[in-house]
Amino acid sequence: MIRMTAEPLLSIRDLSVRFRLPEGEAVAVDGVSLDLMPGEVLGIVGESGSGKSQILYAMMGLLASNGRAGGQVRFQGQDLLSLPPRALDRVRGQSLSMIFQDPMTSLNPFMRVGDQLAETLRVHQGLSRDAAWKAAVAMLDRVRIPDAASRARRYPHEFSGGMRQRVMIAMALLAKPRLLLADEPTTALDVTIQAQVLDLMAELARETGTSIILVTHDLGVVARLCDRVVVLYGGRVMEEARTETLFDNAAHPYTRGLLAAMPRLEAPLTPRLGTIPGTPRSGGGDVSGCPFAPRCPDRIDICTKARPPMRITGEGRRAACHLVEEAQ
Amino acid sequence: MIRFVVKRLWNGALTLAALVTLTFFVMRLAPGGPFSKNRKLSPEVIANIEATYHLDEPLWMQFGRFVWGLLRLDLGPSTRFRDYSVGDIIASGLPYSLTIGFWAVIVATTVGIALGVAGALRRNGFTDYAAGTIGVIGIAIPIFVIGPVMQAVFALKLSWVPVGGWNDGWRSLILPVIVLSLPNIAYISRLTRTSMIETMRENYVRTARAKGIGEWRTIWRHTLKGTLLPVIAYLGPATAAIITGSILIETIFALPGIGRHFVDAALNRDYPLVMGITLLYGGLLILFNIATDLVRAWLDPRLRHDG
Numbered sequence A: 001m002i003r004m005t006a007e008p009l010l011s012i013r014d015l016s017v018r019f020r021l022p023e024g025e026a027v028a029v030d031g032v033s034l035d036l037m038p039g040e041v042l043g044i045v046g047e048s049g050s051g052k053s054q055i056l057y058a059m060m061g062l063l064a065s066n067g068r069a070g071g072q073v074r075f076q077g078q079d080l081l082s083l084p085p086r087a088l089d090r091v092r093g094q095s096l097s098m099i100f101q102d103p104m105t106s107l108n109p110f111m112r113v114g115d116q117l118a119e120t121l122r123v124h125q126g127l128s129r130d131a132a133w134k135a136a137v138a139m140l141d142r143v144r145i146p147d148a149a150s151r152a153r154r155y156p157h158e159f160s161g162g163m164r165q166r167v168m169i170a171m172a173l174l175a176k177p178r179l180l181l182a183d184e185p186t187t188a189l190d191v192t193i194q195a196q197v198l199d200l201m202a203e204l205a206r207e208t209g210t211s212i213i214l215v216t217h218d219l220g221v222v223a224r225l226c227d228r229v230v231v232l233y234g235g236r237v238m239e240e241a242r243t244e245t246l247f248d249n250a251a252h253p254y255t256r257g258l259l260a261a262m263p264r265l266e267a268p269l270t271p272r273l274g275t276i277p278g279t280p281r282s283g284g285g286d287v288s289g290c291p292f293a294p295r296c297p298d299r300i301d302i303c304t305k306a307r308p309p310m311r312i313t314g315e316g317r318r319a320a321c322h323l324v325e326e327a328q
Numbered sequence B: 001m002i003r004f005v006v007k008r009l010w011n012g013a014l015t016l017a018a019l020v021t022l023t024f025f026v027m028r029l030a031p032g033g034p035f036s037k038n039r040k041l042s043p044e045v046i047a048n049i050e051a052t053y054h055l056d057e058p059l060w061m062q063f064g065r066f067v068w069g070l071l072r073l074d075l076g077p078s079t080r081f082r083d084y085s086v087g088d089i090i091a092s093g094l095p096y097s098l099t100i101g102f103w104a105v106i107v108a109t110t111v112g113i114a115l116g117v118a119g120a121l122r123r124n125g126f127t128d129y130a131a132g133t134i135g136v137i138g139i140a141i142p143i144f145v146i147g148p149v150m151q152a153v154f155a156l157k158l159s160w161v162p163v164g165g166w167n168d169g170w171r172s173l174i175l176p177v178i179v180l181s182l183p184n185i186a187y188i189s190r191l192t193r194t195s196m197i198e199t200m201r202e203n204y205v206r207t208a209r210a211k212g213i214g215e216w217r218t219i220w221r222h223t224l225k226g227t228l229l230p231v232i233a234y235l236g237p238a239t240a241a242i243i244t245g246s247i248l249i250e251t252i253f254a255l256p257g258i259g260r261h262f263v264d265a266a267l268n269r270d271y272p273l274v275m276g277i278t279l280l281y282g283g284l285l286i287l288f289n290i291a292t293d294l295v296r297a298w299l300d301p302r303l304r305h306d307g
Ligand SMILES: Nc1ncnc2c1ncn2[C@@H]1O[C@H](COP(=O)(O)OP(=O)(O)OP(=O)(O)O)[C@@H](O)[C@H]1O
Pocket: A019, A020, A021, A026, A028, A046, A047, A048, A049, A050, A051, A052, A053, A054, A055, A064, A065, A066, A067, A101, A217, A282, A283
């Protein structure tokens, strides 16, 4: 669907995530498809509740117990959604790893930081205690934890938020995965260190040839790091384009709204989404028309009645909006 | 860590001192004296008795004498069983209470934790329902009902175990231990189950899953400590309570433990004995709380630095 030159590393087809709730079913992700090439950095942007995290959790087999994923996630020739637990465990932490939204609670408070890193290598690569520990310390050093050898013996509560997220990055990249899923890795951090941590992550991933899916609601982050962007709203893909194209010439009214809400002169890392008038909807589901219709300034009659089809609008570009024309 | 231990011990000592003071004065302020229940005595006899037990001295001197005695582990004579010292009475009952209490703690902890973990891992499975049922029985039905019912069934009807007393070796232990541990099994299993389910929802457990280290390792290495911390917090005071013997259990099964002396002593205003038992219970409580704190600090590095 995107560039047909090489075999994609990851292909998601028609992914859906549904949650069983006492009052019925909630659809958090609704028919999402996307491809990722080796070495590529793909951004997924969208307001809070648009389903960004659930896409990643579905891929990792980490959905809450009331959640079910549908569709296909092809990664290295396997469909992750239909893998039995043991087979999935050979992929997770080895060739596919994840960094979570909240570094303060994502590390085990009862375990030495070095042990948490070493554990991955011991289980996946069968390294000895010593060898795994050495590799862990080396990796902590690479994410610029000062005095890594002695810090490895410390517990997470003895690290600052930024340091913990570095530890998470070290842990995720330790086994040199093919794909790193980064779920808003810096939103919880102090603004002054966000860029630093992101750059470090991107730099290390480049060195190991790791592709990244970077979830964020910060367009500045996208501009800085991503090759390509998928814009998500109400659990559906609204638009996809190369980063420059998206910033220069967005096709979708929602994307244009996001860009307009982004202050131009300020440092690119500070602005956040969410200044489009109206309440963002969370969960797509049974919307018959366009999920963005209630807030869309360009809305026409058909928007609330028919679901806008996904149209290819150019080289590697697509958008789901009734106003957008198919490329010739 | 050493500072932490010293600090906990020091706090424990202070609490014990407060307990000693409080018990002493509360007992002395209670209306009536140890001998006011007996038939009318002549003033000379009363004066005599009061002199024997130093009740004629000013309060602060009695307190000083009491503390001095305590430091030498001498709790003085019982006012009711005149030929025995409080120490003797406690020493005679304690081994029985301790034996039953020890086994009840072991049974309650192992069975309770095992049931709780099994229930959390297989929610709504068979074990979960079984544990839930035991929980309801153990918490809702009081000991003085369960005890006699068990005696009727297992001792009188089936004759598997003795009805009571302490003459059949380990077989005398079975019923009291089961009955004493039952409410605790119920409580501990429910606590463990809730705590484990909560822990499994923690972000760091999700991180462990994401590492692909396998379900078993995730549970063993990443959820067990978080699960056990609240359980251990409960075990401290519970152990002190179980070990000092349950008054009801000792009465139902006619056991010669210290629990029974306590009621007796209180009813007869046997100050020294009441204070002795109170201090024993308080001391154990403080001791087990310290032990609990130390175990928790050993498990949780975040607790080690707050002192
Ligand atoms: N266990 C659950 N049960 C029901 N609904 C859920 C559950 N988990 C998530 N959801 C819903 O799924 C939707 C998408 O959530 P998701 O976490 O993917 O949002 P997000 O885009 O990552 O937002 P944020 O930027 O706040 O992290 C939300 O509406 C959320 O309420």
